[in-house]
Amino acid sequence: MIDAMRDAMLAWGDTGLVGWTVLKILVIAVPVIIAVAMFVWWERKVIGWMHVRMGPNQIGPWGLLQAFADVFKLLFKEVTRPSAANKTLFYLAPLIALVPSFAAWSLLPFDWGLTLANVNVGLLLLLALTSLGVYGIILAGWSSNSRYAMLGAMRAAAQTVSYEIAMGFTLVCVMILSGSLNLTEIVMAQAGNKGFFDWFGFPLAPMLVIYFVSGVAETNRAPFDMAEGESEIVAGFHVEYSGSAFALFFLAEYANMLLIAFVATVLFAGGWLSPLQGWITADVPWFDWIWKGGWQWTFIKAFGFSFLYLWFRATFPRYRYDQIMRLGWKVFIPICLVWIVVSACLKYFNLVTMGA
Amino acid sequence: MTFELICFYVFASVAALAALTVISVKNPVVAALSLVLTFFSMACVWLLAQAEFLAVALVLVYVGAVMVLFLFVVMMLDVDFSVVREGFVRFLPVGVLVAAVMLAEMLMMIGVRSLETPVTEDPAVLAGMSNMEWLGQTLFRDFLLPFEIAALILTVGLIAAVTLTLRKRTGTKVQRPGLQVMVKREDRLRVIKMDAVGKGEVGP
Known part of the structure; x- marks a missing residue:
């Protein structure tokens, strides 16, 4: 299926090549962003366990959605500037x-x-x-x-x-x-x-x-x-x-x-x-x-x-x-x-x- | 017009514009940043010319290390730049003259060279190696002795620079981590045996 997609994109010539590359970049960049969110959750959980605490446990199962809650909080806050x-x-x-x-x-x-x-x-x-x-x-x-x-x-x-x-x-x-x-x-x-x-x-x-x-x-x-x-x-x-x-x-x-x-x-x-x-x-x-x-x-x-x-x-x-x-x-x-x-x-x- | 040519014009014009900004902008930090942009665009141009090692080395050494220290210093400086910029107009003719002479010399050199030596095939391609491999072979096999001599001179320069700036200040407290690590309990703590105070008194 992926090969068919690539061939379809590359049939467009140079534009298709750029589009295909952008697609490949997204396939790496989006998981990295999600991995960062999950890693923040994992970090807080692990450090919590090492400190004999619970870590995040309120939002979502095992607190899994905590990172996303933090992200949305940050995005909705005002960006101040000195x-x-x-x-x-x-x-x-x-x-x-x-x-x-x-x-x-x-x-x-x-x-x-x-x-x-x-x-x-x-x-x-x-x-x-x-x-x-x-x-x-x-x-x-x-x-x-x-x-x-x-x-x-x-x-x-x-x-x-x-x-x-x-x-x-x-x-x-x-x-x-x-x-x-x-x-x-x-x-x-x-x-x-x-x-x-x-x-x-x-x-x-x-x-x-x-x-x-x-x-x-x-x-x-x-x-x-x-x-x-x-x-x-x-x-x-x-x-x-x-x-x-x-x-x-x-x-x-x-x-x-x-x-x-x-x-x-x-x-x-x-x-x-x-x-x-x-x-x-x-x-x-x-x-x-x-x-x-x-x-x-x-x-x-x-x-x-x-x-x-x-x-x-x-x-x-x-x-x-x-x-x-x-x-x-x-x-x-x-x-x-x-x-x-x-x-x-x-x-x-x-x-x-x-x-x- | 191929994609590569478009890229070349974009990078080259960005480099030229950024170089202009370096000398024309008021804020020294912005000037240093423009220099960073110039280096980076030049690295991109070199990449287009397939001199990948040179390009990456430029980014690594100049952008990644030298300019960071440069910015470091520029940010720490508290210089009144209006004083430094005084006489910009007065010295402008001299500057323009020097720039014009340099440009003419460079054009002459490049022009004479390009007339004398016809454009040859990329030696790395001729040898059937990657740019990196060819550079390594040339530096470390064909020109090993000059390379080592250059390295030696640079090392001497490094040591000279260190000894010139090294000064022993009196009155400062210096740590010796070796001694700190080797410290024993007996050096810091003395346990004294002494009789309990108040003979015969028994607590409740």
């Missing part, structure tokens, strides 16, 4: 924060061939796009014309730029091992018949940890949420935002969190490959994705990684600012530099095998 704010930038900032976080989703491979843009320099493009999100935060902080917002923006900018370096280095290790920048090829380099021992999470275990912690810092989430430390600077860069403008920041932050979880899956946990790959080879309809791999695994693993975000938030107290900087510059970057050499040696002496 009278001395820079009007254009004030309204532009949430959009600038949102666009890169959604654009990066187009690069993710969910299954073999199941990706919107199979770019050759995918990994670099991903890094470039995620590094653009900080502009939204800086502009929000500056254009609000408020000291708290400004301080939050400064903190966010310094933190994001610092952790981007460590994150880039972890990606370098993945590039060295896989020999490619294409995300699909990176996943296929982790295929093999040794089950989950073939994934890059094994030879690059410290890099997986550093990547994920940098990802947490990059998205300004607890315990690295200095940018919105409510005990010192109220709510940081989005203190002056209300209603739907605030909702956009919220959406961007959660879309980024889920993105980091998916990218960690693709780079270090074998993407759609099964942890049982090569151990079972039976053909069973409906169930053989469990050992042959399929899009289900991508989502299961990403769900696991995104759960870590919630676990961190419920467990760790917030870092002090100088400690964040120390962790990024003096701990992560040296470890990364050493591990780049290690992974180069692994590759040179053929200690890890690429692909099946």
